[in-house]
Amino acid sequence: MGLLSSVRQLLGISAEQAATREADPEDLFEMSTATLTMEANLGFVPTGEAALCFGNVDSTDFQDAVDAVQEILTVGESGTVADFREDEYGYRWIVLEASEFEDLVTGIHFGSDTLIEHRYGSRLQAAVFAFEATDRASAETGALAYWIYSFRRGNFYPFVPDGEQSRDQSTEMKLQTVLDGELTIEDDREYWYPLWPDNPGSHPWD
Known part of the structure; x- marks a missing residue:
């Protein structure tokens, strides 16, 4: 599975301690309208995949919640x-596939909300929504882009991998500029942690 070691900060407590707002699963529904802007204004369409990442707990109660x-x-x-x-x-990852983007948002919200209801909200790490570039996008056709919601920070941020452990920062900045106001975007780019896939062109959870 493709998690670069630097993302351990995202999955730890340092980002949470520095957060300026609490995470709220209701934020995830912002993606429902943002996906329309991604396609109409930026030329990125959903891949039909999304994922929820959370830390494991060795307990029967936690497993019951999962x-x-x-x-x-x-x-x-x-x-x-x-x-x-x-x-x-x-x-742990919950990886969803659906033809309707709204079903992905609803599923990720349900998973995170259920863990919170069972008092395991502190184990939530990130929700990841995948998009790919069409011929109208600034990136190469078929290139992958992600919106990541950090439960440690309570904000979204873009991640656009470009080859092996390099990122398309110009496209990330364009996504930030166009979606600012529709998504609660992380202002501090220090917390735009990458979720590298094992192989270029695959997803972080593969």
Whole structure:
């Protein structure tokens, strides 16, 4: 699984201590309208995939909470496909696939809200929404871009990988400029932590 070591800061407490606002799962619904702007103004369309990353807890109660999420997401009638996996660092991922972007947002919100209701909100790390460039985008057609919601900071930020452990900062800045006002965007770029995939062109959770 592709998590660069620097992202351990995102998954730790330093970002949370420096946060200026509390995370709120309701923020995730901002993506519902932002995706329209991504396509109309920037030429990026959803890939049909999103993921929720959270820390593991070795307890029966925690597993019960995860099982509750899994039960709902895997038997829903929306056509959403949910895959529950664990990466090499011990973090858990809920990876969703759906043809309707709204179903991805709803599923990620449900997963995070359920963990909060079971008092495991502190284990939530990031929600990741994947997009790809069309021929109208400034990036190369098919290039991947992500909006990441940091539960440690309570803000979104863009991440556009460009090759192996390099990022397209000009496209990231363009995404920030165009979506500012629609998304609660992290002002401090120090906290725009990368989630590198193992292989260029794949997702961080692959």
